[in-house]
Amino acid sequence: METKKFFSLSLDSIESATAFVRDLLEKYNCTKMDSVRAQLFVEETIVYWKKDSEENEKFEISLRKRFKTITLSMNYWGEQSNPLTLPEETDEAEMDLIGQNILIGLSSVTYSYDNGCNNVSYTLKEKPINPAMTTAIALAAAIIIGLGLLHFAPATGVLIASAILTPLSSIFFGFLNAVVIPVLFLSAIGSIFNMDNISQMKIIFKSLLKWCVGIMVLASVIALAAAQLFYLGNSSAASSGGNSDLWSQVGKMIFGIIPANIIQPFLDGNTLQIMFLAIIGGIVMLTLKGRFPFVTKIITEANLIFSTILDAVCSLMPWVVFISILNMMVSGNGGALFGAIGVIALILVCFLILVLIMLLSVALIEKMSPIAYLKSAAPFLLIAFSTASSSASFASHNATAIFKQDIRDYVVNFSIPVGVLFNKQTVIIYMVLTSLFMAGYYQMTFSIGEIIPVIILCMILSVACPPTPGMGAFLFTIAFNLMGIPLEGLALAVSIDIFLDYPCTAIQVMITNIGMLHTEHMLRIKESKAI
Template identity: 25%
Template sequence: MITKNKLGLTAKILLGMLLGVILGLLLRNLFPGSEWVETYLTKGLLHVIGTIFISSLKMLVVPLVFVSLVCGTCSLSEPSKLGRLGGKTLLFYLFTTAIALSVAILAAIVIHPGNASMVTENMSFSAKIAPSLADVIINIVPTNPLKAMSQGNMLQIIIFAVIFGFAIAHIGERGRRVARLFDDLNEVIMRVVTLVMQLAPYGVFALMAKLSLTLGVETFGSVVKYFFVVLGVLLIHAFVVYPTLLKTFSGLSPITFMRKMRDVQLFAFSTASSNATLPVTIETAEHRLGVDNKIASFTLPLGATINMDGTAIMQGVATVFIAQVFGIELTITDYITVVVTATLASIGTAGVPGVGLIMLAMVLNQVGLPVEGIALIIGVDRLLDMVRTAVNVTGDTVATLVIAKSEEGFNQDTFHNPDAGRVAPTFDEQVHLNE
């Protein structure tokens, strides 16, 4: 019997956002031009709480990317998992991520959700001169990995982590011991991420209250526009791009696939975590969709680690949106840098709630945009996080079906049987079991 009435993290964040907006608007209308409100609340308490939350996100960027990416590379580079399976899976995931980013950036440029008039003196920012494409390519390889970590140079950290993880996977038993250490470190970092996300309702409250005090009504109209641009691109990717890829590369029916994926998508939406959804995803892939266990057990866990198309869409739209808000013109080189950085960074993005904001901070730094711009979108990010997690698990399963079909690890009869795998827990049953 369930008697809990405690609010979940999603409800708390939405409540914090609403209360923050209400408080900001009340103070703004009850005490217009008040120096006390400006000094002790806008620039004082609210600024401190919001800055601490943003700093806590930035704090996790380097350790999260490095440790997660080393773990993912170790798994991919194990001798028993090398070859066609690993190559096809990695290429397919990176391919779909690049498509997601490109569509997201194009949509944001065309629709132009950002409004430069949103920026006040408190949010002004002077952009640094972006390096040339040649310099970006040259600087990918770090001369000093520790310096790259201390400076937060993500491209260099990603390259070093891939090389480091590949080496670990090829030195036998000693490498396996090191890999186990990184797995433990990854668990610790995931716990830290969970703890930081517990601060999200308070951070969102402070950020939204401050925004309500400092920004005009047009701000919220622009944020709503941003929300629907991201949501629209997510839905296009889930219901147009993925079905098209599935039909093109495997010849399977997208309608049958979507019908059998409903429980997985609902569970992903409710948890906002690819990792938490993984048992349900594997169960569905094997018993409902007919994928061989040897393939599903490799491609789906790998996808939960490196395939983050939904997160990439958010990063693409948010980067352009924040640039538009601050009146910063992004060059073709900047857009290419965003696509390359976010695509590679998806390998190091853990499948837990809230990590997308940490990755966004990295992408913004890479093209010289203010991380403070995250404050503009964080209030609506939790709801988008739930949607993009559903998109992510859908992409993982599409890739798994395509790979399984090409590797002859697929049962056609199971896929076309509407009653196949009915013994698997339904969405409601799975939620009940988790509670």
């Protein structure tokens, strides 16, 4: 389904164009925040294109829906005019570029120029049903029905498991495994070459990047320590053969990441080598700075296609959870459900340690008591925690940072969208610990040397993975393939992931906010030295 309409390219058209988009999106089940962002996208694009346009020129707005993905596009026929590229040198004040920085910061915006047509597209999604609620219903239904079958008809339960449940879950996990590899590659390469849009703000981005990498390393250390204490245990001595073998495995992992040819990693499903190719490809595209827009367009469209497929697959996850958990129950393996309580508690303790260290940085660098900070950040952190949506906290986060925390507006407008992309470090902790928990369920043991490559992969995935609902299955499929864990364990792993999504989102928003505080602190120091 596609809807199109032409408008005059003038500032007077902003109100009618944004109203047209707002009315269209009301017909779909979009969130209010997505609607506001879409209107902002339209407004800032009109403002940018109007600067160099002639009188009486027109542009087109079109909206197209594929499954649950909505693409809002704007087309302008004329000279090439990319609103996603800031000038290298400009006489304009930073305040005059805020609108363009906001447009760039939306992160779901792509630009192409083909046959004299400037196309800017913004991708958004229909508002999903709360995944925690649907998963909880599926989980409860599977447990109740499974207990009933075990008590009243155990033979029937076994027959249903072998004839229906196991084949269905195998088909789903096989298809998911096939989709994951291209999504991983395209998401990673896209996240790198799109950095060209934000790299102009070098000082701010450098500060945010240091903070992001620091928290990423900290989360990895916490995950590794917890794994060593509770899951690896004595297996490191038995299977790794000592410290020399540990470094031997690390060396093999480092040199083995470089593939012998481009095709083989995709045939073998070698995720580390695929990530290496994506990083190299993304850096090359970033260096060339859009000299091959056709290639960029192919990657962007392919990413959209596979992401749409993945969304459709992940929308079936509550049914998959029901089938897999029911299969587990009637097979007599329901004890793993109760064992999951322990790993959830361990992950929450690790989250708490991460938060306490971040609050310590606020006390040491900003000279602010943790209690005072939490009081100032409470409005948007509570929204993020209660909705498991960083987008829902966007308006409150923005207002709190500017008016209560006294962070300059262009830092806020740049940092919050970038933080949504990069600050997913909690992924490292829950992926590593949940994967090891599921490995224990299948009686698999790992040494610390074997876990280091997994942690490195999780660090990369925490950046490369799109910040959209349903990515738990995507992430765990990659980790399970690397560790050799049967994909049938995905249902329980994804269930754990969905319920941890609430504290994860709040912590990720906190990471972004504290990063902004430290960036503002750094900028003020530079300004004081310049005086």
